[in-house]
Amino acid sequence: MRKIFALALLFSVMVQAQNHEKACVTFSKINDLLQKRHFKPKPVDDSLSVYVFNTVMEELDKSKNLFLEQEYNELAIHKYKIDNYILNKDCAFLTDFITAYKKALQRNRDFIIEISNEPLPYETKDTIYFSKKTFPYHTDPQKIKSFLRKKITFDILEDVAQISRNKDSLQQHLEGLGKIAKQKILESYLCRIDNELSPAEGFENSIYNLFFSTFCNYFDPHSTYFNYNERASFVSSISTENYSLGLYVSQNENEEIIVEELVPGGPAYRAKKIDKGDQVIKLAANDAEYTVSCTSIETITDIVYSDSYKQVQLTLRKKDGTVYSVNLEKTIMKADDHSVYSFIVGNEESIGYIKIPSFYTAFDNNSDHGCADDVAKEVARLQKDNIKGLVLDLQFNGGGSMDEVIRMAGMFINFGPIAILTDKNKSYNIVKDYNRGMLYNGPMVILVNGFSASASEFFAGIMQDYNRALIVGSTTLGKATMQTILPLDDDEKNPEDFVKVTLDKFYRVTGKSSQYTGIIPDIELPTYFDDLLPRESSMPTAIKNDSIEIKLVFNRLPDIENKNIIALSKERIKNSADFSLINTINKRINDLYTVNKVPLPVTFNSVFTDAHSMDDIWKEINTATEKEQDFTIRNTTYATEILKHDEYGRNANDYKIKTTKSDIYIKEAINILNDINHIYKH
Structure with missing residues (x-):
């Protein structure tokens, strides 16, 4: 033995x-x-x-x-x-x-x-x-x-x-x-x-x-190792269509699974129970039950996104503590559920609004469903309805294809250099727009926030440097690097190990970089939790900001009236009850999160008070973010005709109208464009 x-x-x-x-x-x-x-x-x-x-x-x-x-x-x-x-x-x-x-x-x-x-x-x-x-x-x-x-x-x-x-x-x-x-x-x-x-x-x-x-x-924080399964999961996540519950989830700092977003018209949206921010506490599928608190994020992701689980029961908890369950059956959701869309907004003038959720690309070279082409189509449709200004919304846009953003940038400048790309050998490649002319040459506002990253920052930086648009919102993430996934063994037929590696860094046409610092808006607007958002500068191994000595010739548009427009916006923001509320709530949030909590007795009274310490704040935030703003919104003539025969599209459209109508940042963008039109008319 x-x-x-x-x-x-x-x-x-x-x-x-x-x-x-x-x-x-x-x-x-x-x-x-x-x-x-x-x-x-x-x-x-x-x-x-x-x-x-x-x-x-x-x-x-x-x-x-x-x-x-x-x-x-x-x-x-x-x-x-x-x-x-x-x-x-x-x-x-x-x-x-x-x-x-x-x-x-x-x-x-x-x-x-x-x-x-x-x-x-x-x-x-x-x-x-x-x-x-x-x-x-x-x-x-x-x-x-x-x-x-x-x-x-x-x-x-x-x-x-x-x-x-x-x-x-x-x-x-x-x-x-x-x-x-x-x-x-x-x-x-x-x-x-x-x-x-x-x-x-x-x-x-x-x-x-x-x-x-x-x-x-x-x-650097964006370089990482992938085993075979992790890479397969990544590839699956960018599939053009798959079975889906119609919701996106993420893991917060407390390792809780939170509903990040509902896909308009999808199973979760149609259930009319689930809200963004609800916490998933239990999943049941294929005769098995999974408690989120002890289930790996990989398993949860698989249940939510994989076609191996067609029917799923979710048990969720709302921010006020209410626990409820909902049965969902997956349907095939196409990638264009998160594609570009547009509206005509505003009271004084018809202002075009285009939401760009990400810089997605068409993996099929014969397809014309990349982000740049979709934006071009929406711009053409808006111009047919005689818009007097354009809002491009890059809030929460985490980036995507650099090819798409380069093509899109060329639509809004006449011609010239767009950016400088450099690699480890410090060899500079100047990215240019060779196509003369602009698809749209009217006044523009670009909305950004702390979740706008990478390709979004690239585009906003170009528009800012050319003075082609006013950048409005909060400072962006600060990522100006590009990654690719490489196998460790090029010779292996079926490699098992991969590395996502940072290959290049982008510089603006001025020689400056938005790496680490982000794009600083021309007009800054307060946003909830802004001081607590993780940005590139908070990552210990992030590549630092620098500049390069280079002189590029490009035609920056005159900004004679910009100071007046910015001043008008700042005065409006200062007197806005909505923006004042954000500042007030942020102070309360910072008081809770940025200082050490007092020692807490392990008694029911103390724990109850602590557990509900954010209830009133969340209630105020929810009320404020769901409040309809006082501007009109309608579909383009083209979309109105299409939606007459598309029930799914109408459901999705209703959701998009609701979220657009309650966005105070869009309202301020409309006000800024009205100011521009007013000043340049007189």
Whole structure:
């Protein structure tokens, strides 16, 4: 028996050694690719080691309630050596991370089982602390158990508190509700740990992939590692059509799954129950139920988007705490559900409005459904209706095809340079618009916000530098780099490993760059949560801003009256109740999120107050963002005729009209264009 055990142990060690060897080969290939192709390659040195070590440890144990101080110190011997390991192709160090992480997870799992068998009083003398600074590691495992007990009790009370806003009723039934919540919370804790102990890709591979991605992120935040499945998921996400519930979800900072957007006319939209911002707490499909709190984001994404799950029941929680369920059946949703669309808006003059959700492109070269062509068609339709100004809405546009945005920029300038593209060798390629003339030569406003990124910033920068349009909104993300996905092995028929790598950087025709800083609008408008939005400048490895010495000849339009137009807008904003409300609410939000919370007693009263601290703010935000603005909106003559025979299109159109009509930024854009028309008429 001992021989069998010894042989089994030896076999396990041999397999792990082979896996580490393969991981080292992958590490080496990733490094070779990044050094050869990355826009700004970095040396593999102690700085890289420290970044990889700190980032991996943060990812494995964000709250420092998993590893003990001694375990951290044992892993910290690798902190300045990871660069040497990679260069020497010695990945034995990974064994220490794999062993320590598995041991720590198993220990916490045992603690949770112990806690589940112990009484948990709901009125305690415990206090839970919140801090922007990191806490030290525990030296005693029992301190970890003590914290877990306190955190589980807190989560149980919070779960009960979120059932309703009637505190007295909840308190009266706390014992019964707490029992239900306790079972749910403990199951969630165990489920999360079990998922971490047995991830779909395998425990060792999950650690390898974390190290690979972190290594890439050291070069810049947009370079990352993809295994085969991750790349396949990415390719699927840009498919022209697939089965869909008609909603988009994202994961917030609390690892909650939030409804990001509803697709007009889709299953979720037609249910008339789901709102943007609702939290998904449970999914049921194919005779299985998945609690979001312990299900991987990959599994959730698969259920929401994959055609393997045709009928799905969602259980969601609204911001006011209301929990409800809805049954949805997927339908085939085409990519043009998120394509360009237009309206005629305004009271004084007919103003054209075009929403550009992304710079999508036609993957079929014979197709004319790319973003630039769609914008051209909408502009032509608007001009037939005699518009006196044009709003291009790039709010929440995260970018897309640079080919599309280059073509689109050429529609709005006469001719000339558009941007400067440079690679790691500092060779400059001047991107030009060679087509003389403009598709539209009237006054323009471009709307942007903190979610406008990459290609959106590229376009806005061109229009700003040529003085072709006034840029209105809030500072954009600050990404002026371009990435591509490359296989690690060009020679392999079916490669399994890929890297999304940053190849190029864009500069504006002035030689300046919007990288890191973003596009600063000509007219800045307040927006909710603006100070808390993650921008390029908040990313520790982001490529910094710089300028290049280059002199390009381009015809900037005169801006004689711009100062007057900007002044009129600023005065209007200062006197606007809607914008004043945003500033007031932002101050309250910043007070809640940017300072350390006071220590919170783990009692129902305290937790209830904390759980509902944002309720009034959310209610005010929802009321304000749903309020109809005082401008008219109608379809183009072309769209009116088309919609007569398209029921699905009418449903989608109604949703688009509703969201457009309640947008105060569009209203201000209309006012600015009215000012321009008024000034230039006199």
